[in-house]
Amino acid sequence: MSNLLPRLLLIASTLFLSASPAWAHHSWAPYDLESEVTLEGQIIEYKWANPHTYIQLQTTSADGASQVWQIEASSAVVMRNRGWASDTVAVGDRVTIFANPSSNPNQTMGLGARLITPDNMLLEMRQVNSGAPVVVVPEKGSESLAGKWRTTSNPEVSRHFFFFEPTDWPLTEAGLRAHATFENADNPGKNCVAYASPFLMIIGDAKTITLGEDEIIIRTELEIAERIIHMNETSHEGIEPSVQGHSIGHWEGDVLVVDTARFAEHGMGNAQKLPSGPDKHLTERFQLSQDGTSITYSFEMTDPTYLTAPISYEMEWVYAPDFEMIQMPCDPESAQRYLELPESFLEE
Numbered sequence: 001m002s003n004l005l006p007r008l009l010l011i012a013s014t015l016f017l018s019a020s021p022a023w024a025h026h027s028w029a030p031y032d033l034e035s036e037v038t039l040e041g042q043i044i045e046y047k048w049a050n051p052h053t054y055i056q057l058q059t060t061s062a063d064g065a066s067q068v069w070q071i072e073a074s075s076a077v078v079m080r081n082r083g084w085a086s087d088t089v090a091v092g093d094r095v096t097i098f099a100n101p102s103s104n105p106n107q108t109m110g111l112g113a114r115l116i117t118p119d120n121m122l123l124e125m126r127q128v129n130s131g132a133p134v135v136v137v138p139e140k141g142s143e144s145l146a147g148k149w150r151t152t153s154n155p156e157v158s159r160h161f162f163f164f165e166p167t168d169w170p171l172t173e174a175g176l177r178a179h180a181t182f183e184n185a186d187n188p189g190k191n192c193v194a195y196a197s198p199f200l201m202i203i204g205d206a207k208t209i210t211l212g213e214d215e216i217i218i219r220t221e222l223e224i225a226e227r228i229i230h231m232n233e234t235s236h237e238g239i240e241p242s243v244q245g246h247s248i249g250h251w252e253g254d255v256l257v258v259d260t261a262r263f264a265e266h267g268m269g270n271a272q273k274l275p276s277g278p279d280k281h282l283t284e285r286f287q288l289s290q291d292g293t294s295i296t297y298s299f300e301m302t303d304p305t306y307l308t309a310p311i312s313y314e315m316e317w318v319y320a321p322d323f324e325m326i327q328m329p330c331d332p333e334s335a336q337r338y339l340e341l342p343e344s345f346l347e348e
Contacts, residue, residue, distance in 0.1 A: 030184065031100040031111040039069055039097045039110070048086040049334040050075040050222065050326075051189065055089070055112065057097060070109040070337075071099055073125050077205050077222045077326050083129030093118050135318050141292025142319050145256060146211045149295060149317035151204050157313050161199055164271035175274065175306035182273040188266055192330035194223035196243050196269040196276060197260065198284065198299045202315060206325045209286075216249055216256070221325045229258050236261040241278065256286040270303060277305025293319050 041059035053073040061067050073079055076086070089095060095117060099110030112125040123129055135150045160168045166179050184190075194200060201207075205221035216229040229249040239246040245263040249256055260282040263269065269276025280303040287296045298314040301307075 030102055030104075030109075032103045033100050033111075035101055036098055036113065037101045037110060039071075039099060041069070041094065043089055043091050043093045043095060044068065046089055046091060047331075047334060048076050048079075049331040050077060050328045051192075051330055052334045052337065053079050053084075054334065054337060055097065055115075057095070067108050069097075069099075071097055071112045072109070073112045075222060076328055079125075080326060081132060081204060082124065082127065083132035084123070084125075088123065089115070089117065133323070135320070137293045138319055138321070141289065141294075142321070143292055144211060145209050145216075145286055145288055145295060148206060148208050148320050148323055148325070150206050150320045150323060151202065151297075152316045152318055154315070157202055157315055158204075160313075161202055161271045164274055169271075169274075169311050170308040171274075172304075172306055172308055178275050178306065179273050182267075186267050189268065190336050192332055192335050193266070194220075194225040194243060194330075196263060196266045196280075197227065197245070198282060198301060198313075199269070199271065200225055200227075200244070201284070201297060201299070202313070206320060206323055207317065208325075221327075224327065224329055229256075241265075245280070245282065254288060258282075258284040258286070260284070270301070270306060274306060277303050279304050295319075 039057055039059050041057045043055055044058045045054065045056035047054040053076055055071040055073070057069045057071060059067050059069055074082075095115055097110075097112060097116075098114045099112050101107075102109045114125055115123045117123060128134075135152055164179070166176055169175075171179070189195075195203065200220055200223060203220070203222050207221065208219045210217040210219075212231075214230070214232045216231060218227040218229070219225070225244065227244050227247060229247040231249050233248050236246050236248070239262045241262045241264040243264055243266060245260040247258050247260040249258045251257070261280075263276055263278070263280040263282075265278055266276045268274065269280065280301070282299060282301050284297065284299040287298075288294075289296070295317040296314060297317055298312065300310050300312040302310045
């Protein structure tokens with residue numbers, strides 16, 4: 001392989017990480033993204049978790065009253081990809097946090113943007129910091145689809161899924177209505193229900209593929225979800241619907257083709273604020289590069305309940321055999337915290 005492809009993949013992955021969205025179970029709708037507050041105080045909680053990392057900051061208001069602000073950040077997996085760790089900050093640290101406040105002026109909560117540490121180091125909370133584990137194409141690839149892979153993408157793909165707007169895809173009347181009336185409380189993520197594919201497949205985490213004669217298994221890092229691709233079945237008939245649907249695979253030469261149907265209805269099954277219906281259908285292709293250093297992942301999705309035409313995308317997964325995955329299950333308290341704020345986060 002020429003030196004051009006590794007550089008292009010490295011650039012693409014860097015752009016993807018630096019422009020990455022929350023990758024959480026809900027949108028940024030509760031926050032006023034046009035405003036920013038500066039908060040100085042002492043950390044009284046640092047919860048490193050999936051699907052959200054939280055910092056509770058004890059501050060003093062202009063009138064001298066004590067306040068506790070709850071600052072939301074992305075999942076531990078995504079924060080790791082931005083250069084954070086479980087010990088980046090600690091309880092007792094005095095820090096400055098810049099955040100987008102809640103749209104509700106009675107709530108002392110915000111979406112973290114940047115943090116200044118006790119030793120005056122500026123850390124981005126929604127962008128990549130130095131020391132982040134950048135996706136790099138290895139010198140030696142895999143001999144098959146089996147192994148560990150890291151997802152790369154491009155800003156268009158991530159925006160269409162994570163910041164979905166009705167003009168992005170051709171929507172039915174039901175799709176337009178569902179997007180317009182979506183509320184975070186309707187999101188299955190509050191109960192630690194994983195994203196459905198292909199949404200699950202484009203998330204910028206690590207994934208493992210295990211090849212078997214009868215089954216191929218794909219496991220994801222962020223959701224710790226598991227997809228089983230049945231290689232010895234030919235029909236979806238009689239299968240109970242599930243979040244990831246029922247997948248049947250076959251080989252076209254060295255390309256794995258996966259046909260998935262029988263998806264359970266999901267409040268964000270297609271994109272942020274866009275559900276999926278019972279007739280959703282997904283066709284995916286996994287093609288190993290000639291040198292084994294990457295997989296081209298492409299798909300076409302139809303959903304007659306919410307889409308008037310198919311949508312399709314393509315992206316790269318880079319081979320990462322030595323990458324250390326974060327095996328951290330979804331924390332129910334973390335998933336629901338933004339929905340059920342303690343009274344201490346509501347001003348009298």
